[in-house]
Amino acid sequence: MKHLLSTQDLSRKDALDILDTAEEMAQVGQREVKKLPALRGRTVVNLFFEDSTRTRISFEAAAKRLSADVINFSAKGSSVSKGESLKDTAQTLAAIGADAVVIRHWASGAPQRLANTDWIDARILNAGDGTHEHPTQALLDAFTMRRHWAKLAGTGSAGTDLSGMRVAIAGDVLHSRVARSNVWLLRTLGATVTLVAPPTLLPVGVDAWPCEVSYDLDATLEQGVDAMMMLRVQKERMNASFFPSAREYSRRWGFDDARLEALDRHGLKDTIIMHPGPMNRGLEISSAAADSARSTILDQVSNGVSVRMAALYLLLTGGRDDETSTSHAATEGIPA
Amino acid sequence: MTDAISASDAGQSVQRVVLNSGDIDRALTRIAFEIIEANKGTQDLVLLGIPRRGFPLAQRLAQKIAAAQPGFDAKASLGQLDVTMFRDDLARQPTRSPLPTQLPKSGLDGKVVVLVDDVLYSGRTIRAALDALVDLGRPRVVRLAVLVDRGHRELPIRADHVGKNLPTASSEKVRVHLSEIDGTVDEVVIEAGA
Structure with a gap:
């Protein structure tokens, strides 16, 4: 290297x-x-x-x-x-x-x-x-996930990978370098990745990526995820109408309080919530979710x-x- | 301690066994008693093994000390000190991955720290270990125990406790095999250089 x-x-x-x-x-x-x-x-x-x-x-x-x-x-x-x-x-x-x-x-x-x-x-x-x-963002995300995954398995994290882990990445995939780096790295480490986004925020050729694509966040949560990563809506790159309004985005693709409760309802007690930061609280992630015990946002920084x-x-x-x-x-x- | 030097291979003796498992065990027993004697007991004693083979040696020494002095808690006085990040050859050698450093819960301040390593050669590893120690605490005394001292020092460093002094040529290689790491019989071997 x-x-x-x-x-x-x-x-x-x-x-x-x-x-x-x-x-x-x-x-x-x-x-x-x-x-x-x-x-x-x-x-x-x-x-x-x-x-x-x-x-x-x-x-x-x-x-x-x-x-x-x-x-x-x-x-x-x-x-x-x-x-x-x-x-x-x-x-x-x-x-x-x-x-x-x-x-x-x-x-x-x-x-x-x-x-x-x-x-x-x-x-x-x-x-x-x-x-x-x-790449370093993806590596720190993988590091955070690996610690969580190893803790669940009851082993030390050194030397282990992410085999069997289900990761969902939701939000502005089109402009997100974090999503791209994560898709390749998590795939290499054995996790399955699902991208969740409105069709307008998915890049051309995403079907060739080594991941699943979904347009429905609730359905993805229902299928079960072990790590839920929210991406920032990048206002500085929003040079066209990718979605009708911030409110609609938040309701369909944001991780709000209702979806936080849905995790408990689906029996996903060990699912972590990740965000690469900086967050738009109330847009792609609610304050309750960002500050919940599931959130690893500050762990990601350290x-x-x-x-x-x-x-x-x-x-x-x-x-x-x-x-x-x-x-x-x-x-x-x-x-x- | 026996001085048996046996040729291992029948044909060309490129490898010589200089210490067999019995020799290693007796040397460690003697070092364990020397440590107790030098320390006048086991008060404040901490054994720190330098990875990789220093750690199992430190473990064995701790067990032997505990067997001789029942008041000594072998587990709580044992640690591992990784010196990778403190080496002076990082830019020259191939990249080394650091290994874990684990210290006894009571820390190092005011303790008598015995560094344990398998082979003492240039002294550079021990120099790195001394630097690493400074960042972790302030021991009262630092001592050094090694299984083999093969000479050729490049720094003013000497061991307090030596299993065996082994005169070698610098072209030769000294290999220590320990059951915990190599999965083989314990032995110390000299390989002739090219």
Whole structure:
């Protein structure tokens, strides 16, 4: 593994490696001295072309807990607003001596571009690119689910996968990189995934994805789910009429109080409710559901730090022979 | 302790067994008593094994100490200390996955910590362990017990309790097999280098 760009090309072994390492990283968060020296002297750049709270803070905390030096870069207030290209920004970071670049970009494929060109010879971590992928979010979701699933099975979570787990992901799948990353990763780990959304918020070609598709949230709940993930309605990407009104969306696809009660009615006492945040309370998720004992929303945030520590650790340590075996060698770059 | 060195393979003796299971057991028994003696009892004693093979050795030492001193709670005084994240060769070696660190509930502050490992070689693992300890608490004393000391130190570190001093060439490899981890008979083997 040289870069972490998507979960689609992540093997089961690599995924489990990250999750198992994250289990050990989680221990550090419980200690008085929350710091490990593993990445001392390494520089991690957070390159954020899009707004973000938890992903950026989470990556920053993860890098700092591993003793790396962190440089935060956001497009606002930088030379990007003067028209600097991605290439020039990347080459600037290379000249500064960045060892890893955590990139969030509004354009799908921007992290791949950085990884495939010779603009910068650093490890690239995708922190969300357009409507493509958000691999660390999917990994932290899988980590949260795996802990829950292992607890139900009465075993430790290290080394286990999500075999047999039924996961439903509801909401704006069309614009959601979180949904895409989760579909591939959860499938790799053995879970069955059902996407629930209005037809207007499903992408073309969704029938080719390794998952079920449903238009009816109540029917999906009735069939039984072990984890219910709500996606944020992305107002900033709502450039057309995808649904008639917020109220109608909330009634048909939101996780409201009635559906929270329905979980008990269907005998699903162990079902967890997840949300990648930030939430629109009252739209895709009701406050009662978000604050219920089933909710893992805050666990997801703290697990995010552990998972990102694991990803940074696994990408930034390891010998040179490891590099020659991976396909994305920076030298075979595409001319800019 | 016996000094028996037997050639294992009939033909080319690329592997030599230097300690058999009886030798290992006697060495551990002696170390257990040395630990009790050095500590003047088992007061505040904590045994921390360094994964992977240090942990079963620490476990065996704790059992032997408990057998000799009935007041000693073997389970509550035993732990595992992973040093992966503190190594100085992380950028050079292939990626290592960290293993769990488990500490006794009473913590390490004010305790007499005995680090237990299988082979003492360059001393770099123990250096990493000392760094890891600093982040976890402040032991009163830290001691080191190893099954085999093979020399070739690269740092000013020495063991307090040694099962066997083994003169080796740095091209040779010392392998410790323990039933708990390798599922085979306990033995220490020297393999000739290429």
